Amino acid sequence: MKSAVARTSRLERLIERSETASALALLSPSLIVLLVTLAAPMALLLLYSLWTQNGVALDTRPTLAQYAAVFSRAGYLALFLRSVAISSLVTLVTVALAYPMAYFVAFHVTRAKFIWLILLNVPFWTSYLLRVFAWKVILGFDGVINSGLMRLGLIEKPLAFLLYNPTAVVVTLAHAYAAFAILPIYVSLEKIDRSCLEAAADLGDGPFRRFLRVTLPLSLPGIIGAAVLIFVPTTGDYVTPTLVGGSDGVMIANLIQVQFGRVNNWPLGAAMSIASMAAVGALAVLVVQAARASVARIR
Amino acid sequence: MRVYAFLYLAFLYVPVLLLPVFSFNNSLFIAFPLSGFTTRWYAEMAADSEMHAALANTLKVGAAASLSSTILGLLAAKVLARGNLRAGGLFLGLTSLPLFIPEIVLGISLLILVTSSGIGLSLLSVAVGHLLICLPFAIAVLMSRLEGFDASLEEASRDLGEDGWMTFWRVTFPLALPGIVSSLLLTFIVSFDDFMIAFFLCGTDTTLPVYIFGELRFPNKLPGVLALGSTILIASAAMIVFAEWVRHAGMRLNQYRTIGRA
Numbered sequence: 001m002k003s004a005v006a007r008t009s010r011l012e013r014l015i016e017r018s019e020t021a022s023a024l025a026l027l028s029p030s031l032i033v034l035l036v037t038l039a040a041p042m043a044l045l046l047l048y049s050l051w052t053q054n055g056v057a058l059d060t061r062p063t064l065a066q067y068a069a070v071f072s073r074a075g076y077l078a079l080f081l082r083s084v085a086i087s088s089l090v091t092l093v094t095v096a097l098a099y100p101m102a103y104f105v106a107f108h109v110t111r112a113k114f115i116w117l118i119l120l121n122v123p124f125w126t127s128y129l130l131r132v133f134a135w136k137v138i139l140g141f142d143g144v145i146n147s148g149l150m151r152l153g154l155i156e157k158p159l160a161f162l163l164y165n166p167t168a169v170v171v172t173l174a175h176a177y178a179a180f181a182i183l184p185i186y187v188s189l190e191k192i193d194r195s196c197l198e199a200a201a202d203l204g205d206g207p208f209r210r211f212l213r214v215t216l217p218l219s220l221p222g223i224i225g226a227a228v229l230i231f232v233p234t235t236g237d238y239v240t241p242t243l244v245g246g247s248d249g250v251m252i253a254n255l256i257q258v259q260f261g262r263v264n265n266w267p268l269g270a271a272m273s274i275a276s277m278a279a280v281g282a283l284a285v286l287v288v289q290a291a292r293a294s295v296a297r298i299r
Numbered sequence: 300m301r302v303y304a305f306l307y308l309a310f311l312y313v314p315v316l317l318l319p320v321f322s323f324n325n326s327l328f329i330a331f332p333l334s335g336f337t338t339r340w341y342a343e344m345a346a347d348s349e350m351h352a353a354l355a356n357t358l359k360v361g362a363a364a365s366l367s368s369t370i371l372g373l374l375a376a377k378v379l380a381r382g383n384l385r386a387g388g389l390f391l392g393l394t395s396l397p398l399f400i401p402e403i404v405l406g407i408s409l410l411i412l413v414t415s416s417g418i419g420l421s422l423l424s425v426a427v428g429h430l431l432i433c434l435p436f437a438i439a440v441l442m443s444r445l446e447g448f449d450a451s452l453e454e455a456s457r458d459l460g461e462d463g464w465m466t467f468w469r470v471t472f473p474l475a476l477p478g479i480v481s482s483l484l485l486t487f488i489v490s491f492d493d494f495m496i497a498f499f500l501c502g503t504d505t506t507l508p509v510y511i512f513g514e515l516r517f518p519n520k521l522p523g524v525l526a527l528g529s530t531i532l533i534a535s536a537a538m539i540v541f542a543e544w545v546r547h548a549g550m551r552l553n554q555y556r557t558i559g560r561a
Contacts, residue, residue: 023378026374026377027374027390029371029374030371030372030374030375030390030394030438033430033431033434034393034394034431034434036427037409037412037427037428037430037431038396038397038431040412041405041408041411041412042408044408044411044412044415045411048411097307097310098307100304100307101303101304101307104300104301104303104304105304108300108301108304114547117543118539118540118543120308120311121539121543122539123311123315125485125488125489125492125535125539126315126532126535126536126539127491127492127528127532127535128492129492129494129508129511129512130315130492130511130528130532131314131315133318133511133528134315134317134318134528135314137317137318137321137329137521137525138314138317140329142328142329142330143330144317144321144329144330144331146330147328147330150331175310175311178310179311228399232399232401233399233401233402235401236401236402236404237401238402238403238495239494239495239512243515253401253403256407257403257407260407260410266411269407270407270411273407273408276401277400277401
């Protein structure tokens with residue numbers, strides 16, 4: 001008896017080990033790709049941030065001089081704060097506008113949900129560059145809004161404040177990232193067990209209280225996911241500030257790109273990138289914790 | 300609520316729909332009032348040989364990136380969908396990491412890698428960079444397709460004598476096909492539209508987004524860019540709708556997958 005049991009469990013362990021082995025074998029190509037295209041470049045980025053550019057030559061003695069330069073330049077700090085401010089505004093506006101839309105599709109659409117989802121999905125997959133270009137065209141001095149308003153007789157001279165400033169950046173980013181907000185929020189709303197809402201109604205909660213006490217907290221993971229999915233990439237956005245930001249709407253990505261372009265100071269650019277990523281990451285974590293804490297208090 | 304929903308859809312679509320509208324406008328200025336219908340911008344765009352080269356490059360890179368990411372994604376999704384690998388969540392997080400890192404950082408870090416390792420700027424570098432950003436999408440699409448995949452189908456195939464490769468070809472592959480098609484299309488679009496990574500890695504052979512970005516500096520080329528942009532938008536919208544339709548058709552076929560169970 002004992003030997004039969006022992007043999008079976010050894011066989012099971014063998015099978016388990018070969019399953020894990022075959023699983024790892026299937027995952028290994030992707031892991032190699034990740035190692036080469038993500039881990040190695042990031043490690044090199046970190047290394048570069050510790051070096052110095054001396055004219056044409058690269059001084060590879062490790063030093064924190066680049067980080068010191070990053071944190072001591074007032075211009076960089078101001079630019080970083082402006083980028084964070086723009087991204088925060090974009091995140092707030094985008095999530096606030098997207099939530100009712102996602103709520104509508106999750107709760108108020110009974111037939112043809114599929115069509116609504118495709119309609120909301122399509123903008124997500126279209127070229128980001130073209131969407132920014134569309135806004136450049138719309139907000140321009142000779143652009144669609146100005147010429148349209150002038151044609152309608154509502155204004156006499158074109159509005160100059162529409163383009164090449166932070167407002168244009170915010171509007172464009174909010175539009176471009178709208179699709180990133182809808183899908184996570186929709187998915188989390190769709191997952192909510194409708195019987196929780198029924199129970200709340202049975203226990204006497206009106207529709208507004210039901211929303212506040214059941215729907216909102218349960219959809220929080222989707223809201224947080226959408227917020228992070230918008231906030232982190234928009235702080236590092238390059239295309240929108242370049243096309244519609246002008247000199248007032250410059251963001252840190254522009255400054256970083258210049259280090260790898262005409263300024264040719266790769267170590268400084270690397271240090272800027274890592275410093276920005278770390279700061280934005282820390283901010284995102286803080287905001288997520290704060291959001292979770294404040295909703296817990298509602299409950 | 301309904302009104303809001305339609306207004307929101309309008310907000311999403313109108314700016315983008317303006318591109319085709321003005322691409323047929325007979326004027327160098329993208330402004331109202333409209334000055335008559337013309338297709339000359341499309342003719343101008345079609346005759347642009349620089350654009351043709353960029354388009355060819357973009358198609359090559361897109362094909363490479365979508366094929367490679369779908370294959371790798373299929374292998375990974377097969378493992379992850381089974382759900383009993385403990386490190387599966389960690390792997391998923393790692394592959395999704397590129398979505399949370401600003402593209403400029405991805406671009407410059409890859410730039411550093413290819414220049415310091417001597418690989419150099421080329422379409423191959425762009426394709427590898429695109430593989431990185433396409434992989435999460437491929438895995439997501441294929442995982443949702445392979446979820447609840449009945450392993451007993453494969454076991455039955457093996458019991459009946461097929462080896463591993465033929466089992467994959469005759470059992471797994473046909474069932475995963477809608478997901479594979481969907482993944483190929485979606486990753487192709489991701490690669491096709493990518494600007495940042497191509498911007499840093501392409502060197503002298505430009506891709507279409509990089510070419511368009513360069514053209515945006517010239518005001519008299521703007522209507523031509525509109526024509527090009529409109530064409531791209533309509534083509535990718537058609538591809539997306541098709542990809543989603545394939546995915547949903549595949550999901551409806553799921554009801555016939557109980558053949559593995561008694």
